[in-house]
Structures are given as C-alpha cells and as structure tokens.
Amino acid sequence: MLRSKWRSVVGMCIAVLIVAFSISPQFRNIYGLPPNMRIIQGETALFTVNYPLTVTVSQDLGDSIRIKSPSNGYAISRPVFLESVKLGRGTVEFKLLGLIPIRTVQVDVLPQLKLVPGGHSIGVVLHSHGVIVVGNSPVLASDGQFITPAKDAGINVGDIILSINDIAVQSDNQVAEIIDSSGQTEKSLKFLIKRGSEQLTLNVNPVLCNDTKRYRIGLFVRDSAAGVGTLTFYEPNSHAYGALGHVITDSDTNQPIDCEKGKIVPATVSGIQHGKRGQPGEKIGVFIEEDQLLGNIQKNTQFGIYGNLNNNLQNDLYQEAIPVASMNQIQIGYAEMLTVVEGQNIERFSIEIQKINLQDYPEGKGLVIKVTDPRLLEMTGGIVQGMSGSPIIQNGKIVGAVTHVFVHDPTKGYGCFIDWMLMESGIIPKKERQTSNRLFTHYTFPKIA
Known part of the structure; x- marks a missing residue:
C-alpha cells in the first residue's frame, strides 16, 4: 500500500516536472x-x-x-x-x-555561395502582362447620363485585361484604340479577364463619349509601374541579381503586378523626405539616362525583382564577392546596411538586429531591425521608402535585405532573409509559400479607356 502511494507521488512529481519544463523558455x-x-x-x-x-x-x-x-x-x-x-x-x-x-x-x-553586395539606387520600370484595371471613369452618353459599361458588365477594379476580341493587349493606348475602333463598327467587345487565379470572358458594349467623341467603356487602366528602389546583390559570374526584397504592387489596387517585361536603370537620390512617427519618409529619386539599361527584369515575386545585369556593377565598399549566411547564422546585435542617401554614393550605416523569426517556408518579416547610425537618423529619421532592398550585412556576410518600415516608429523596420531571395533567384532550391511586404517609391500613371 505504502509502495503504491510512493509510486503515485513519484509519478505526479515527474508529471509536474515535465509540464513545468514544457512551458520553460528552453523548451x-x-x-x-x-x-x-x-x-x-x-x-x-x-x-x-x-x-x-x-x-x-x-x-x-x-x-x-x-x-x-x-x-x-x-x-x-x-x-x-x-x-x-x-x-x-x-x-x-x-x-x-x-x-x-x-x-x-x-x-x-x-x-x-558568394555574392557582391548591392546598395545601388536603381530605377525600376515594370510592364505588366496585360493591363490592370485601376478605377472606374463614368462615360457621359449622348443623352446626358453617366454610365459605366465595363463595371455593369462585371469588370472589377484589380482585374487584369489579357485580351480584347482575341487580341492580346500590352498597353493602355492599345486598349483605347481597340475600344474606339470596335465602337465605330458597333461591335461588342469580348474581354478575357484574369481575376486572381481564374480567367473570365465578359462582353462589353462601348459607348460614344459626349466629351471626347470617342467610344469608351468607363475604365481607368494601367500597363506599367515605375519607381526607385535598391539593389540587394548580384552573382558576379552569371550576372544574376536580386533587388527590393518585396513584390511590386499596383499603387491603386495593391495587387501584385504580373511581370511581362521590365528593366532597371541608374537612379540618383536628389533629396530625402524625413520620416516621422505615423508618416514614413521617402527618398526623392530621379532616373538618370533611362536609355542606359543596367539589366532586365524577369520576375516580380514576393521577395523582390530578379533578372540579369548587362555588366557587373561597381561597389567601392565591397569590390569582391562575400559569403552569404543562412538564417540560423544570424545573431541578435550589430549589423550594417548599405544604401544611397545622396547622389549615387553607396554608404554603410550601423543597425541593430533586434529579433530573428526563424521560418520554415518563405515568409516576410523574418528580421526586426533598428537604425542606430546617428548620421542616418539625422538625415532620414530612420528607414524611408526607396531603401527597400538595401542589403543587411553581419560578420562580413550578407544575411538579408530591408523591406518594410514601422509606421509608428521609422527607426525600426522589417527585413527578409537572404535565403528566400536566393530561392527566388533560382540559386538554391525553392520552397513554396507566399506572403509579402513592400517599401517601394512608386510612380504610376493611369490611362482612361
């Protein structure tokens, strides 16, 4: 009897110890x-x-x-x-x-793996596969009524127009011309629409606009996006590069742009809009010699844009390729970021890695970083738009890229692991899962259709 009670007590003690251990920080x-x-x-x-x-x-x-x-x-x-x-x-x-x-x-x-760190300020021009519907523009008909033929037919903001009357569309001007010419012949328009992962066919009847004297369907459409970001790395032998660290989305619909083609060109930083609490700052970037191609854009993914450089780019801070470090090698504490805050001069600035979120699949917000460099804080207030893609280097190794700023505290932001960017570039095998953040100075101009 006594032995049985003793066994019960020992069993209960072991169970308590196991439970206590299971909620311990080590576990x-x-x-x-x-x-x-x-x-x-x-x-x-x-x-x-x-x-x-x-x-x-x-x-x-x-x-x-x-x-x-x-x-x-x-x-x-x-x-x-x-x-x-x-x-x-x-x-x-x-x-x-x-x-x-x-x-x-x-x-x-x-x-x-060894890569050459970026930090270069680049201009990005991205053309979508098809054209993106970014808004509605009511048409003033001959009877004085405002109507929206496309919206009434079921075309929504965020849809991508792939073809009209079986003609693949690639520009906003082309869309406007097809609509007007079909309207003059009083023909209905057959639209092939991409909405998310599905494709739809919708019929729309164009209407003669009393203001423009052209046939219209009542949409704002856009075929491209342009802005300024930062190069993260390139591989010196293959010339493959990665930049931005996040997907480029349409500024109106917030939908990722399905890349048809694109290019990166030199850019210079002419000024800085200082970041404040509740109001992220911004690099004021200017394209220089837009005809001078640095490289192409082959992919727009959740972890940035990827393609090939025409020639290797000079980085005076790191003239030779340096190793990369996988996420489990990153440590809490000192690191540096490379970026441009004036002209085209790449500089290194001190930051602190405050949190590391180890991830099994590609996800954003892997790193929480804080700007500690007094000069950068004075010049920008912390992380500003246009810094996305700035490489993060720790212990002489590339560990990730800046992607996101905390709106409530511009001295802090998120970074993505270099692991995920290498997967997107095809340098190492890829695991599928999706999420994204963006921090990209974005200029886009819609066309009325």
Whole structure:
C-alpha cells in the first residue's frame, strides 16, 4: 500500500516536472525551431541545450552534419555546435532525458555561395502582362447620363485585361484604340479577364463619349509601374541579381503586378523626405539616362525583382564577392546596411538586429531591425521608402535585405532573409509559400479607356 502511494507521488512529481519544463523558455526555443533548416557548407549552427534535453544527429541519412561538441554525440547543459561537413541532409533530434522525442529538425547542407553586395539606387520600370484595371471613369452618353459599361458588365477594379476580341493587349493606348475602333463598327467587345487565379470572358458594349467623341467603356487602366528602389546583390559570374526584397504592387489596387517585361536603370537620390512617427519618409529619386539599361527584369515575386545585369556593377565598399549566411547564422546585435542617401554614393550605416523569426517556408518579416547610425537618423529619421532592398550585412556576410518600415516608429523596420531571395533567384532550391511586404517609391500613371 505504502509502495503504491510512493509510486503515485513519484509519478505526479515527474508529471509536474515535465509540464513545468514544457512551458520553460528552453523548451519554447527548441520547439520554435523550424522543422527544416538550411546551412551553408562550412557553417556551424549553435543550439543551447540544457538538462534534461539531449540532442543527437541521426546517422541514417549520411554524415553531412555532425555535432562538434561533445565528442560522444550527446550534450547536457552546454552549447552544441552542428558542423556542416558536406553537401547533403541530416536529421537532428532533441529528446527529453534522452528518451522522449521533443523536436526533429531536418538540416540541408547547401553549397558555399558568394555574392557582391548591392546598395545601388536603381530605377525600376515594370510592364505588366496585360493591363490592370485601376478605377472606374463614368462615360457621359449622348443623352446626358453617366454610365459605366465595363463595371455593369462585371469588370472589377484589380482585374487584369489579357485580351480584347482575341487580341492580346500590352498597353493602355492599345486598349483605347481597340475600344474606339470596335465602337465605330458597333461591335461588342469580348474581354478575357484574369481575376486572381481564374480567367473570365465578359462582353462589353462601348459607348460614344459626349466629351471626347470617342467610344469608351468607363475604365481607368494601367500597363506599367515605375519607381526607385535598391539593389540587394548580384552573382558576379552569371550576372544574376536580386533587388527590393518585396513584390511590386499596383499603387491603386495593391495587387501584385504580373511581370511581362521590365528593366532597371541608374537612379540618383536628389533629396530625402524625413520620416516621422505615423508618416514614413521617402527618398526623392530621379532616373538618370533611362536609355542606359543596367539589366532586365524577369520576375516580380514576393521577395523582390530578379533578372540579369548587362555588366557587373561597381561597389567601392565591397569590390569582391562575400559569403552569404543562412538564417540560423544570424545573431541578435550589430549589423550594417548599405544604401544611397545622396547622389549615387553607396554608404554603410550601423543597425541593430533586434529579433530573428526563424521560418520554415518563405515568409516576410523574418528580421526586426533598428537604425542606430546617428548620421542616418539625422538625415532620414530612420528607414524611408526607396531603401527597400538595401542589403543587411553581419560578420562580413550578407544575411538579408530591408523591406518594410514601422509606421509608428521609422527607426525600426522589417527585413527578409537572404535565403528566400536566393530561392527566388533560382540559386538554391525553392520552397513554396507566399506572403509579402513592400517599401517601394512608386510612380504610376493611369490611362482612361
């Protein structure tokens, strides 16, 4: 009887200890690790593992990674270094008392990468696939009534017009000409519309506008967007580049622009609109020699724009390519960002990485950063529009890019991991999931149709 009670007490104590441990900071940190991690070959990843946790590396998938310390493969109450030995995959297992599985993390060892940091101010011109509906413009008919034929037919703001009467459309002027010519022949218009992931066919009857004396359907449309951002990196051998760190969206509809073609050109910063609490600042950027192409734009993705440079660009601060660091190598504390605040001169400014949100799939807001450089704070107030894409460098390695400013505190903002930008560029294998943030000085001009 006594022995049975004693067993019950011991069991209850063990249960209480397990529950207490499960809500401890150590448990939350380990359980917060993503199920998949990436390490660049030659890097080491640090875990702090305290009793009663142990960590081992499974050997069934080869010897791509190994525990550097301790030598017996277990660690109790000490830091643990995972050393990447060769390309491949390994599994790290965290267990309670060496018996109860707590967390399993799959680690992929990727090839060493070196990139030239950006920081250059670039002008971006992006042409959409089709034209974007950005607003309604009522048509004054001959009877004096204002009507909206396109809206009445079911065309919505944010829709993308892909073709009219089976003619692929690529510009706002082309749309206006097709509508007017069809109206003169009293023909109905067949629109192929992209709305989200689906395509729709809608018929619209154009109306003669009493003001313009042209046939119209009552829409504002746009075929391109332009603005100023920052180059993040380029690969010196292939000339592949990444910039901005976030998707370019239409300024009226906030919908991502489906890239048909685009280009980046040189830009200069002629002034700064100082950032304030509740009012983000802005670089005043000017395109210079718009006919001088720096490179093309092949993709507009949730983590920026990507393409190829015509020639490698000069960066006086980093004339040679430097390594990249995966997200698990980033540390809380000092880092620097490269950006232009005057003319075309790339400068380095001190920042502090305040929070690291480890992610298993591509997501925004991976880093929380704070500008600490007194000169940058004096000149801009912190992070301003046009800085998106500014590379973040820590310990001599590219770790990410600035993407977003806190509206309530312009000294702070978000950054994305370089991991996700490398995936979008195709340099390392990609995992699918989507989200985005933007911080892009945006100039767009709608056309009336």
